[in-house]
Amino acid sequence: MKALAMLDQNENGLYPISETFPQTNVSPDPQSEQRSGGLRDRMAAKLGFDIPPLEIGRVSPSANLFSNPILVPSPILVISPGFSLSPFLQSPNMLSNSSSQIVPPCPIPNDAPPKTVESSGDAHATMIISNNNLPHQPIEVDLPPQGGSDDIPTGNSGAPLVPSFDSEIVAVADVMNPISLESGSKDDNKDREYNQEEDKVEDHNVVVEPPSRKRKSQVESEEDHPDDGFRWRKYGQKVVTGNANPRSYYRCTYTGCEVKKLVEKNVDNVKLVVATYDGIHEHVPPPERIRKSSAKNQSGSSISQDPTLGLGMLPSSVSTSQLLPSPLAPQMDMMQYYMDGLSKLPSLPVNQNHGSVNRDDETMTDRVISDGTEVYKAIRD
DNA sequence: CGGTTTTGACCGGCGC
DNA sequence: GCGCCGGTCAAAACCG
Numbered sequence: 001m002k003a004l005a006m007l008d009q010n011e012n013g014l015y016p017i018s019e020t021f022p023q024t025n026v027s028p029d030p031q032s033e034q035r036s037g038g039l040r041d042r043m044a045a046k047l048g049f050d051i052p053p054l055e056i057g058r059v060s061p062s063a064n065l066f067s068n069p070i071l072v073p074s075p076i077l078v079i080s081p082g083f084s085l086s087p088f089l090q091s092p093n094m095l096s097n098s099s100s101q102i103v104p105p106c107p108i109p110n111d112a113p114p115k116t117v118e119s120s121g122d123a124h125a126t127m128i129i130s131n132n133n134l135p136h137q138p139i140e141v142d143l144p145p146q147g148g149s150d151d152i153p154t155g156n157s158g159a160p161l162v163p164s165f166d167s168e169i170v171a172v173a174d175v176m177n178p179i180s181l182e183s184g185s186k187d188d189n190k191d192r193e194y195n196q197e198e199d200k201v202e203d204h205n206v207v208v209e210p211p212s213r214k215r216k217s218q219v220e221s222e223e224d225h226p227d228d229g230f231r232w233r234k235y236g237q238k239v240v241t242g243n244a245n246p247r248s249y250y251r252c253t254y255t256g257c258e259v260k261k262l263v264e265k266n267v268d269n270v271k272l273v274v275a276t277y278d279g280i281h282e283h284v285p286p287p288e289r290i291r292k293s294s295a296k297n298q299s300g301s302s303i304s305q306d307p308t309l310g311l312g313m314l315p316s317s318v319s320t321s322q323l324l325p326s327p328l329a330p331q332m333d334m335m336q337y338y339m340d341g342l343s344k345l346p347s348l349p350v351n352q353n354h355g356s357v358n359r360d361d362e363t364m365t366d367r368v369i370s371d372g373t374e375v376y377k378a379i380r381d
Numbered sequence: 382c383g384g385t386t387t388t389g390a391c392c393g394g395c396g397c
Numbered sequence: 398g399c400g401c402c403g404g405t406c407a408a409a410a411c412c413g
Binding site for chain 3: 236238240241247262
Binding site for chain 1: 384385386387388
C-alpha cells in the first residue's frame with residue numbers, strides 16, 4: 001500500500017490518503033471508481049503492467065466468516081483477484097522497522113544491483129527490501145492458490161476476503177530482479193522451478209496458480225519469536241539439519257484456526273528470523289492485540305514493528321463488527337488498523353542507496369502520518 | 382488458575 | 398528393515 005502510495009507520490013513527496021487509500025472512502029462514491037481507475041492507470045503506466053481495478057464492496061465479512069446474520073454489514077476492501085495490496089500492508093518489514101526501506105515494486109535507479117534473491121519455497125515470490133543492517137532483505141511470500149480455494153471466504157462479489165497473495169506478488173516479482181538467494185536450502189530446486197513459472201507469468205502476463213498456501217518470510221528480528229499480532233502457542237522445538245539454531249513450531253491459539261508457523265533463525269545471520277506460515281488466518285487478530293498495537297504504535301514500539309506482522313493474516317477483514325459494537329466501529333476499526341499500519345510504514349525513497357537511511361525518512365514518515373490522519377479524520381467526520 | 386513454554390518421546394515419511 | 402529427519406504430542410514447569 002505504501003509502495004502504491006509512493007508510486008503515486010506527488011511532487012511534494014506526500015502521499016494523500018485519498019489516493020493512497022481510494023477504497024477508504026466508505027461511502028458509495030461513483031467517482032471513487034473513477035479516481036481509483038485513474039490512479040491505477042498511472043500506477044500501471046509506472047509499473048509497466050496492467051493492474052486490475054480495486055473494488056469496493058459493502059459486504060458482511062462477518063456473515064461469511066462467522067455466520068452471524070445480525071451483524072451490520074461493514075464496508076471492507078474487496079480486492080480483485082488479480083491485485084491485492086495486502087502484501088504491502090502485511091509486509092512485516094514494511095511495518096516493522098522504521099529504519100527499513102522498501103524497494104518499490106518498480107524499476108528504480110540504484111547505484112549497485114540489489115543483493116540477488118530468488119523466491120523460495122514451492123510457491124514463493126520475493127520482495128526485496130532493505131534495512132540498515134541488511135541492505136537488501138528479501139521478503140518471501142508464498143502464493144496461495146488463486147480462486148477455487150475452499151477455505152478462503154469470499155465476499156458478495158466473489159473476491160476473496162482473505163487477501164490474495166498471488167498475482168500481486170507475481171507482479172512485484174515481475175518488475176524486480178528476482179534471482180538467487182544464498183539460502184542453500186533444499187527448497188532451492190523448487191524455488192527455481194517456481195521462478196520458471198514466474199518467468200512464464202512474465203512472458204504471458206498470466207497468473208499461474210501456485211500449489212501451496214505456505215508463506216515464508218525472512219525478516220530481521222532481535223526476538224526469537226517476534227509478535228505478529230496473532231497469538232501463537234509453541235508446541236515444539238527441534239534442531240534441524242543444516243541449521244544450528246533450533247526451529248520452533250507454533251500454532252495459532254484461535255479456536256479452530258489451524259494456522260501454523262515455523263520460526264527459525266537464518267543460518268548465516270542469526271538476526272534474520274525466517275518465519276514460515278502454513279495456512280491463512282480466517283479470523284482477525286485478537287482485539288486486545290489490536291488495541292495494544294495502537295497504543296504501542298504511539299510509543300514507538302508496536303507489533304507493527306514486528307518483522308512478521310501480517311503474514312498469513314487477514315487484514316481486510318479486521319473490521320468485523322465483532323471487534324467493536326458501534327455500527328460505525330467496523331469502519332473505524334478498519335481505518336484505524338490501516339492507519340496503524342500506515343503510520344508504521346517507513347518512507348519509501350525511490351532512490352535507495354544500499355540501505356542507507358534517507359535523511360528525510362523521518363520527516364517524510366511524519367508527514368505521511370499527519371496527512372493520513374487528517375484525511376482520515378476528514379473522511380470520518 | 383489458566384495459558385504458555387519447555388523438552389523428551391513418539392510417529393510417519395523417505396532414502397539406502 | 399533400518400536409520401535419519403522433520404513434525405507433533407504431551408506432561409511438567411513456568412508465568413502473570
